Amino acid sequence: MIAAARGGEAAEAVDRLPVARSAQVRRAWVRLVRMDGRAFAGVLALNGLAAAAGLAAPWLLGRIVDEVRAGAGLATVDRLALAILVCALAQIVLSRYAGLAGHRFGERTLARIREEFADRALALPATTVERAGTGDLITRGTTDVAAVGATLRDAGPTMAIAAVQATFVLAAVFVLSPLLGACGVAGLAGIWFATRWYLRRAVTAYLAEGRANAALAEELAATTSGARTVAALRLEHRRLSACRRAIEECRRTRVRTLFLRSVLFPVVDVSYAIPVAAVLLLGGVLMAQGAVTLGTVVAAALYLRQLSAPLNTILENLELLQSSSASFARVEGLAQAPRGGPAGAAPEPVDDRIEVRGASYAYDAGPDVLHGVDLRVRPGERLAIVGPSGAGKTTLGRLLAGMDAPRTGEVTVGGVPVAGLDPDRLRERVMLVTQEHHVFLGTVRDNLAIAAPDATDAHLRAALDAVGADWAVDLDTHLGPGGHRPDGAQAQQLALARVVLADPHTLILDEATALLDPRTARHTERALAAVLAGRTVIAIAHRLQTARDADRVAVMRDGRLTELGTHEELVAAGGAYAALWHSWHGDPTSGPPAPPPGPAVES
Numbered sequence: 388m389i390a391a392a393r394g395g396e397a398a399e400a401v402d403r404l405p406v407a408r409s410a411q412v413r414r415a416w417v418r419l420v421r422m423d424g425r426a427f428a429g430v431l432a433l434n435g436l437a438a439a440a441g442l443a444a445p446w447l448l449g450r451i452v453d454e455v456r457a458g459a460g461l462a463t464v465d466r467l468a469l470a471i472l473v474c475a476l477a478q479i480v481l482s483r484y485a486g487l488a489g490h491r492f493g494e495r496t497l498a499r500i501r502e503e504f505a506d507r508a509l510a511l512p513a514t515t516v517e518r519a520g521t522g523d524l525i526t527r528g529t530t531d532v533a534a535v536g537a538t539l540r541d542a543g544p545t546m547a548i549a550a551v552q553a554t555f556v557l558a559a560v561f562v563l564s565p566l567l568g569a570c571g572v573a574g575l576a577g578i579w580f581a582t583r584w585y586l587r588r589a590v591t592a593y594l595a596e597g598r599a600n601a602a603l604a605e606e607l608a609a610t611t612s613g614a615r616t617v618a619a620l621r622l623e624h625r626r627l628s629a630c631r632r633a634i635e636e637c638r639r640t641r642v643r644t645l646f647l648r649s650v651l652f653p654v655v656d657v658s659y660a661i662p663v664a665a666v667l668l669l670g671g672v673l674m675a676q677g678a679v680t681l682g683t684v685v686a687a688a689l690y691l692r693q694l695s696a697p698l699n700t701i702l703e704n705l706e707l708l709q710s711s712s713a714s715f716a717r718v719e720g721l722a723q724a725p726r727g728g729p730a731g732a733a734p735e736p737v738d739d740r741i742e743v744r745g746a747s748y749a750y751d752a753g754p755d756v757l758h759g760v761d762l763r764v765r766p767g768e769r770l771a772i773v774g775p776s777g778a779g780k781t782t783l784g785r786l787l788a789g790m791d792a793p794r795t796g797e798v799t800v801g802g803v804p805v806a807g808l809d810p811d812r813l814r815e816r817v818m819l820v821t822q823e824h825h826v827f828l829g830t831v832r833d834n835l836a837i838a839a840p841d842a843t844d845a846h847l848r849a850a851l852d853a854v855g856a857d858w859a860v861d862l863d864t865h866l867g868p869g870g871h872r873p874d875g876a877q878a879q880q881l882a883l884a885r886v887v888l889a890d891p892h893t894l895i896l897d898e899a900t901a902l903l904d905p906r907t908a909r910h911t912e913r914a915l916a917a918v919l920a921g922r923t924v925i926a927i928a929h930r931l932q933t934a935r936d937a938d939r940v941a942v943m944r945d946g947r948l949t950e951l952g953t954h955e956e957l958v959a960a961g962g963a964y965a966a967l968w969h970s971w972h973g974d975p976t977s978g979p980p981a982p983p984p985g986p987a988v989e990s
């Protein structure tokens with residue numbers, strides 16, 4: 388149900404991860420080029436040489452025309468023709484090496500982009516990913532990075548070569564005759580205007596297309612991950628229409644980008660003939676006045692004809708460049724996303740004490756769901772947090788585990804904000820265990836090594852033993868498709884084994900054993916109790932049994948801590964907890980549950 392509901396919100400959710408602005412994208416490109424500056428300079432130099440070699444042919448052809456008109460013999464023509472051949476060969480060789488250097492530069496830069504993306508994605512706070520939806524993040528990490536990669540690998544180097552060639556060719560026409568050069572450039576005005584028209588619309592259009600693709604990915608991911616719920620609640624029609632809407636949006640945005648191309652390319656095709664025709668016309672007039680030779684006009688016309696090849700290459704790749712710019716803006720946008728973990732080097736906690744002081748918290752820009760919570764957890768105690776659904780137990784658990792920082796107030800371990808600790812140091816101190824357990828593709832060993840990369844096999848087996856995971860004794864058992872597929876209880880046991888290995892002094896259990904069948908749950912709880920003896924355990928409890936067994940019970944209601952004390956104290960106090968306890972026991976003297984008492988009793 389949650390998956391289906393989240394899928395329905397996908398369209399709004401997809402934009403929550405930031406997208407970099409044009410200036411930021413430009414700065415990012417400059418930074419990436421600078422990181423491999425020498426290679427980039429080499430690419431430009433080789434392209435320049437290749438383009439210079441390519442200029443020789445039209446100029447030599449012009450020379451042949453003039454020499455023949457001046458009565459030169461066959462030997463002169465042969466000499467010039469041989470020079471054309473040598474230049475053509477040099478151009479082929481230089482272009483090949485220019486391409487190779489370009490591809491190498493592109494691959495290295497792409498690898499950097501991928502690494503940066505992975506670092507940034509891993510640094511995102513869990514809440515940001517949850518709110519944005521994994522579909523957006525996955526689309527950025529796959530489709531968008533692949534689009535950027537295609538540009539860097541192929542379109543980028545190809546366009547660099549073409550741009551250098553076009554510049555050299557135009558410069559050559561100016562050198563031959565500035566007047567013919569100016570005429571040729573003026574003839575290119577049609578291409579200039581058409582391209583400007585296209586570029587002004589293309590970024591927005593491609594960004595919209597990227598958003599639509601991400602929304603579709605989000606819808607599909609939500610539908611497939613919640614397939615059972617969708618089937619059970621007969622939500623197929625709603626899911627189908629949501630997917631159809633997303634597909635229709637993809638189609639609409641794609642049609643828009645296709646329309647832009649369908650205007651650009653025909654205009655450009657026609658425009659290529661204009662500068663050539665203009666140069667021939669003006670060249671005829673200038674020749675009649677004796678200002679230029681026929682060879683010069685021929686060479687200029689050939690150059691401008693030659694210009695169509697690099698310009699075509701640039702324009703053909705412009706679409707890819709536009710879409711990959713939009714993709715890069717989405718990839719680079721992650722740099723603007725809030726980062727989880729510490730802003731700088733956090734000081735070392737002085738002890739294991741956990742304290743919450745005046746903590747309030749709100750999801751996004753919503754209202755506060757925690758209000759001024761004060762709580763001091765005693766090292767080594769077992770604290771149960773109870774309260775009705777929506778009271779804020781899980782939210783408080785997330786703050787205690789350092790997954791989110793409070794909006795106001797403080798949540799500290801050993802005097803240091805929990806959310807400020809880097810993940811490795813945090814894991815050694817506080818760990819949150821919830822019902823959601825991810826099994827990573829790989830072996831049992833891989834799944835456990837996440838928590839303790841240096842642990843020996845004996846340690847890993849001892850941890851599995853502690854949580855009763857006797858099904859996983861073979862550490863090389865492959866988990867996931869094609870191997871053993873752990874059920875919910877086994878996945879939870881793996882997560883608990885990771886906790887045992889990480890050995891934190893404080894453990895926050897959010898219904899950690901809820902998915903286990905009662906026999907396994909008892910077994911796991913017993914095992915955990917043995918392993919965690921002497922450590923602090925904060926259990927978000929849905930069963931009053933858990934609360935009764937705890938050293939102290941914290942009662943929450945409407946985001947406030949309303950009662951705090953031992954089970955006996957709270958029962959004797961006759962407040963909301965007592966009423967709950969009596970009604971759970973079916974105590975006829977208890978009467979209806981009492982209204983909750985006021986804010987925090989004691990901490």
Ligand SMILES: Nc1ncnc2c1ncn2[C@@H]1O[C@H](COP(=O)(O)OP(=O)(O)OP(=O)(O)O)[C@@H](O)[C@H]1O
Binds near residue numbers: 750774775780782783
């Ligand atoms: N991701 C979220 N975005 C927005 N609001 C949220 C989010 N998660 C929880 N809330 C809201 O915060 C409040 C506290 O929720 P929380 O899950 O912490 O309560 P809880 O006591 O753990 O409830 P339950 O026992 O049902 O899990 C509720 O009003 C809930 O709707």
